[in-house]
Amino acid sequence: MKLRLGGVLLLLVMASACAPATGYGEIVTKSAPALPPRTPASSAPPVPREVPTETHTGTESGEFQTSWPADQLGFLTFECPKCTSNVIVDTDGGEHGLVNAIGAYKGTKWMNTEPDRPVKRVTVHANAPWTATISDYRSIPTAESGKEAAGKSDAVLRLPAGVARIRFTAKTRGAIGLWLMSPKDRDLLLNQIGDLQVERDVHGPAYLQVEGYEASWTLTPS
Known part of the structure; x- marks a missing residue:
């Protein structure tokens, strides 16, 4: 038993002699060069x-x-x-x-x-x-708020800022459709056949496309 203890003490003495004087290792870090802040990609249309x-x-x-x-x-x-x-x-x-x-x-x-x-x-x-x-x-002509615009066939009109609703009438024997395209999205407001008179909520500024090559129509924004 004494020999074993002596051997253990000898190993501990040898190990301590090889360790750093402070008893702690040293960690060295190198700082990466600072990068300029990233500019988030814009989702707005051109x-x-x-x-x-x-x-x-x-x-x-x-x-x-x-x-x-x-x-x-x-x-x-x-x-x-x-x-x-x-x-x-x-x-x-x-x-x-x-x-x-x-x-x-x-x-x-x-x-x-x-x-x-x-x-x-x-x-x-x-x-x-x-x-x-x-x-x-x-x-593209602008459809002004409170003023009736009239036309025939397929057409595109511009709705200015502040327009929130439209009244639309059409006389046709065929199909008639209304598409609204704003900076954020594109929506189908109407798709049916024959004469009609409807009102729809919108949000200007936007473009309004009338699809109906056989139609005579009127549009009043408000």
Whole structure:
């Protein structure tokens, strides 16, 4: 037993001789260089800016290329006054079937609503000469609060800030739809067939798209 204890004491003495004088290890840390604060990504839509108007023409079915900026909303006005059969306008972007009508047509639709799927090519099916014009926000009329706006066929109007409700009437034998697009979202306000008179809550500023190529309509914001 004494030999064992002596051996243990000898090991403890040897171990203590090898340990640091302070009895504690030293931890050394190196500070990483300070990084500049991160700026959170903005979810707000791009600020509208002026874009040169594009005009394209054709005689019958065909297609054309557009250089419209991917981050800018565009408004396509299509005219085919002598068409007598189906009139179809489609894009390779986020919108399909911009125009789907029969006979003479003139109307406006928004396009390039999805920046990750920008419009680069527009396809036209028609049996007569046509004109397609792509314009920026300056081409869209404003529907002022308390004043009645009247129109025919497909159209886009601008609702100013402060508008909270609209009264809409339409005379048509076909389908009629209303879409509202604000900086935050896009909503289908109405989709039915035949004559109507309705009121809907909205929130300006926003764009309002009327879909009804056979319709005569009136709109009164408030």
